[in-house]
């Protein structure tokens with residue numbers, strides 16, 4: 001198959017490289033010439049484990065290439081994927097679809113022969129209809145079919161998620177498009193993931209429903225964690241106790257500082273806007289968004305309380321800034337709100353993250369950045385774990401204790417065992433545990 005991928009950001013680049021690895025010939029397109037230049041030189045603009053080798057191998061084998069020339073990449077392609085960003089629109093929280101529609105217009109002009117146009121970007125219900133209308137208006141003669149095929153991969157585990165998905169949701173009622181999509185995903189048949197064929201609108205909504213449900217699960221366990229703290233229960237044990245019930249499932253029940261990242265915050269917001277517009281408000285999702293938002297500031301208050309009610313003039317060491325480990329992504333990271341609150345209350349914040357500091361620097365001008373995990377701790381009044389990188393689990397806690405001015409650890413990800421930390425003489429505050 002000849003596949004064109006429009007948008008060489010996170011979803012586009014990972015999907016393009018994986019499709020090439022399946023044996024298809026893939027052209028990744030982006031209108032950012034400097035990004036395409038870097039990709040052509042073999043530089044990967046994002047941090048994602050394994051992606052650099054995957055790209056290099058497939059470029060070498062001539063199955064993967066990069067260009068800014070969308071029109072020529074569309075000509076001759078059997079499938080054109082749209083994997084551009086759909087950020088929150090300023091002001092109203094709706095998904096901003098301008099990049100999707102701009103891609104649709106350019107595709108329309110270059111179409112030749114039957115082409116399946118596949119929306120991989122996360123888009124509100126009805127976007128496929130609008131893409132189809134735009135293309136039809138520009139090219140009434142063209143032979144094409146618009147399909148929805150949302151992406152469920154997680155940052156940090158993107159390649160594995162792409163190659164071993166729990167399911168592939170494909171929204172189309174057109175038998176010709178169905179055949180093309182089945183062929184594209186045929187290499188997955190060894191692992192037998194269900195190709196779940198549904199209507200286009202159903203597919204679009206499925207993606208939002210999945211993310212909103214997961215965000216709800218996290219928010220639920222976070223509130224249970226608060227209750228555990230008040231009642232002397234242990235949230236890890238509660239999570240395991242409920243998660244062993246197959247109807248609930250054990251994943252996404254890890255209490256922490258609230259969800260962040262490039263998807264959950266914007267997708268929950270976009271979904272609840274759609275619900276309001278359609279007269280079917282999603283009150284649970286509305287609450288989830290509000291609870292998660294307030295949780296980030298509550299985490300800063302937890303740190304302040306652990307230091308006796310004030311952080312004015314105190315030095316605080318933060319380990320982990322990215323919204324989760326194994327990524328350099330700072331989008332909607334809980335660390336942003338935590339840093340703002342602590343610095344706003346007069347603390348001097350010193351931080352280290354293994355991958356995200358280049359992204360974090362411009363977002364947190366008040367923070368002093370360090371190039372290793374130990375130096376922010378030196379002379380600090382407390383150590384706060386914000387992101388659960390494996391490297392932080394392996395810290396030498398005796399050394400940490402020597403470096404800290406006062407032996408206080410606030411662990412917002414529950415990466416240590418309370419007994420281990422306390423026996424070393426730390427005051428240890430975690431989430432939802434005694």
Ligand code: UDX
Pocket residue numbers: 151152153154155156211214218251252253254255256257258259260261262263264323324
């Ligand atoms: C998510 C979805 O998992 C993925 O299917 C979708 O395509 C994009 O959004 P991602 O944003 O990469 O992926 O990260 P994910 O691992 O899902 O974590 C999202 C946030 O939830 C992170 O801030 C993480 O720390 C938090 N989280 C996750 C918890 O606080 N507790 C959990 O148990 C799980």
